[in-house]
Amino acid sequence: MPANEFEKKVKQRMDELKLAPSGEVWEQVELRIRKEKKRRRIIFWLPFLFLGLGGGLTTFILMNNAKKNPIVKTNELNKPQQLQPVLENNNNTLDTFITTSSISKKRSVAKNNFDKTKSIAENKNRSEDLYKIKIKPSAIKSRRSVKSPSVDLMKSTVKEITDTDLKNNKDDNNEVKVNEPVIEKNAEHSQQKEIPKEDSISSKEQLQKDSTLSDSVITIAEKKVVKSIKQNKKWQWGIGLQKGVSQISNGLKFSGNYVYADYAAATGNPPGGSIQFNKPSAIKTGGSFGAALFVQRTLSTRLKANFDIHYSYLATKINVGTQVDSSFNYGNSYSSSFSLNSFYRSNGNSSSYTNNYHFAGLSAELSWKIISLRKFYIDWNNGISYNRLLSSNALFYDKTLPGYYKNSKLLTHDHLFFSTGMSALVFKNFFINPFAEYSLTSVQKRAVAPKTHFTNYGLRVKLLFNKK
Amino acid sequence: MDEYQLVKDCLRGKPEAQRQLYEQYAQTMLGICYRYTKSVKDAEDVLQEGFVKVFFKLKQYKQEGELGAWIRRIMINTSLNFLKSNRKYRDEMYFTEQPLHPVTDDDPAIILQAKELADLIRQLPLGYQAIFNLHAVEGYSHVEIGEMLGISDGTSRSQYARARGLLISWLRGISSEQKTRNYAGK
Numbered sequence: 001m002p003a004n005e006f007e008k009k010v011k012q013r014m015d016e017l018k019l020a021p022s023g024e025v026w027e028q029v030e031l032r033i034r035k036e037k038k039r040r041r042i043i044f045w046l047p048f049l050f051l052g053l054g055g056g057l058t059t060f061i062l063m064n065n066a067k068k069n070p071i072v073k074t075n076e077l078n079k080p081q082q083l084q085p086v087l088e089n090n091n092n093t094l095d096t097f098i099t100t101s102s103i104s105k106k107r108s109v110a111k112n113n114f115d116k117t118k119s120i121a122e123n124k125n126r127s128e129d130l131y132k133i134k135i136k137p138s139a140i141k142s143r144r145s146v147k148s149p150s151v152d153l154m155k156s157t158v159k160e161i162t163d164t165d166l167k168n169n170k171d172d173n174n175e176v177k178v179n180e181p182v183i184e185k186n187a188e189h190s191q192q193k194e195i196p197k198e199d200s201i202s203s204k205e206q207l208q209k210d211s212t213l214s215d216s217v218i219t220i221a222e223k224k225v226v227k228s229i230k231q232n233k234k235w236q237w238g239i240g241l242q243k244g245v246s247q248i249s250n251g252l253k254f255s256g257n258y259v260y261a262d263y264a265a266a267t268g269n270p271p272g273g274s275i276q277f278n279k280p281s282a283i284k285t286g287g288s289f290g291a292a293l294f295v296q297r298t299l300s301t302r303l304k305a306n307f308d309i310h311y312s313y314l315a316t317k318i319n320v321g322t323q324v325d326s327s328f329n330y331g332n333s334y335s336s337s338f339s340l341n342s343f344y345r346s347n348g349n350s351s352s353y354t355n356n357y358h359f360a361g362l363s364a365e366l367s368w369k370i371i372s373l374r375k376f377y378i379d380w381n382n383g384i385s386y387n388r389l390l391s392s393n394a395l396f397y398d399k400t401l402p403g404y405y406k407n408s409k410l411l412t413h414d415h416l417f418f419s420t421g422m423s424a425l426v427f428k429n430f431f432i433n434p435f436a437e438y439s440l441t442s443v444q445k446r447a448v449a450p451k452t453h454f455t456n457y458g459l460r461v462k463l464l465f466n467k468k
Numbered sequence: 469m470d471e472y473q474l475v476k477d478c479l480r481g482k483p484e485a486q487r488q489l490y491e492q493y494a495q496t497m498l499g500i501c502y503r504y505t506k507s508v509k510d511a512e513d514v515l516q517e518g519f520v521k522v523f524f525k526l527k528q529y530k531q532e533g534e535l536g537a538w539i540r541r542i543m544i545n546t547s548l549n550f551l552k553s554n555r556k557y558r559d560e561m562y563f564t565e566q567p568l569h570p571v572t573d574d575d576p577a578i579i580l581q582a583k584e585l586a587d588l589i590r591q592l593p594l595g596y597q598a599i600f601n602l603h604a605v606e607g608y609s610h611v612e613i614g615e616m617l618g619i620s621d622g623t624s625r626s627q628y629a630r631a632r633g634l635l636i637s638w639l640r641g642i643s644s645e646q647k648t649r650n651y652a653g654k
Binding site: 006007009010011013014015016017018019020021022024025026028029030032033036037 | 490578
């Protein structure tokens with residue numbers, strides 16, 4: 001502490017200094033407290049939101065994986081090595097008879113296994129109709145060379161039916177009726193047949209032929225499933241173009257005449273003095289367009305993730321009065337002392353002015369397949385995008401001026417948009433996507449007027465390049 | 469409402485308590501901000517920023533010292549940050565180590581009112597103004613001031629001595645002028 005008398009006197013006098021602040025200070029403090037509280041609340045809940053989303057997504061993916069696992073388990077339980085002795089015994093029991101009941105029972109097991117494989121094939125590659133595949137007998141042998149464990153399982157199951165039944169039921173019946181076809185759709189091989197006793201060898205051959213055919217079909221189905229899974233797991237990329245209309249609103253409105261304005265009190269005087277107050281122009285919709293480069297990854301049969309880097313242009317229109325080209329220093333409590341080279345009067349509001357907003361950004365989107373037909377599907381897309389305002393010529397209204405002037409400092413430069421829409425597959429790799437997006441952040445940086453948000457809606461076309 | 473209850477209500481986010489706290493301290497705090505800045509508008513900007521900090525840092529207030537002193541420290545720090553971050557002030561705020569101005573013992577009588585004296589302090593170059601306020605009014609040592617402003621304590625000392633010298637000379641001038649006026653009046 002300074003011990004000198006002078007400092008003591010100064011301190012004493014300065015402690016007496018009290019100045020009354022203007023009422024605007026408290027208004028701003030109050031406004032900022034509320035704004036900051038809101039921001040902190042969002043920040044507080046954000047990790048939980050991400051946790052929830054992440055948890056949900058993980059659960060979903062895990063559940064999807066769990067649906068695939070039973071087949072793997074079945075394969076493990078019925079390893080081809082364990083069934084090998086049965087296959088070897090096959091040659092010793094050719095002259096036996098087959099009973100209808102036992103064969104039906106075993107065939108139903110084989111059919112169940114096949115149905116499971118069929119189900120996977122259907123899920124993973126809907127555009128292919130597995131049961132329409134017709135295989136020439138000559139082609140079967142060559143295709144049999146490539147087999148997966150599931151095929152071995154199917155083969156061994158069919159063999160098992162044949163062999164064990166031949167062995168166990170040789171004295172039961174003279175005839176055999178195969179009531180259940182091995183493959184229902186394979187009509188020529190699944191007819192009801194009567195096999196005479198003396199033709200037992202040919203009946204066995206017929207059965208083996210059936211099982212061979214089912215092997216082949218399963219082999220192809222398996223291959224298609226594996227191929228489909230591998231293909232779906234790949235990243236795919238494409239380009240997107242969009243065209244629409246944009247607007248600025250003070251809520252979730254897609255039309256309206258709300259005018260955002262800087263109602264701050266001016267501290268400078270425009271040349272020519274103050275002019276009578278005019279009502280600011282209504283904001284009209286303007287055109288919007290955009291281009292994006294995106295990547296896509298299939299997470300499951302119904303869920304896809306899209307990420308893109310994009311440029312977008314939004315615009316709105318207002319009516320302004322005569323332009324005044326005269327530079328002067330202007331300021332208000334939100335933008336202290338800036339120089340204005342020109343501004344637009346609000347008298348008459350006779351000419352149209354387009355407020356342009358140029359954005360560049362990144363977005364993440366999840367697509368949920370809601371309608372799925374053979375060669376057509378509709379996805380529901382929801383996403384979040386970060387957009388950086390690159391430049392803007394937007395005008396602000398100031399009732400004290402009164403008129404419109406540019407001040408990019410008053411604009412929010414970092415925006416968060418929420419988007420939603422439907423995406424329909426039109427051709428093989430061409431999608432049409434009606435969309436709507438809404439900025440969660442306010443257009444203006446300063447809360448001088450009720451918060452305003454961008455709304456943009458229109459049509460987007462997407463072209464996927466490496467879709468097969 | 470006592471101070472303890474006031475703080476408690478403010479922490480609960482009660483608008484009326486926040487308003488009361490603001491009204492209780494705003495005038496004194498604007499006086500502080502006024503001494504560090506060059507215009508009332510800037511002082512009000514600092515006051516606004518300072519009170520936003522006060523309300524968001526209120527949970528850090530331990531209720532051991534005086535609430536007024538705690539708010540005062542926030543206002544001083546906010547003022548210094550404003551000087552550092554505002555381009556208009558930053559360019560003007562330079563500190564050079566100059567030879568110490570001899571400190572005279574015959575201190576002038578301060579015949580000015582608080583506002584007039586504050587205006588006189590605000591006439592000082594920005595660096596002098598900040599250091600004079602921090603040392604003479606707030607009572608910070610030159611080492612502390614050095615840390616706060618990112619300068620050496622020697623620089624703080626020399627700047628303070630020059631600021632003090634200037635202020636004393638101005639006060640003497642005002643005092644002698646007053647005396648002349650009084651004499652002429654008689």
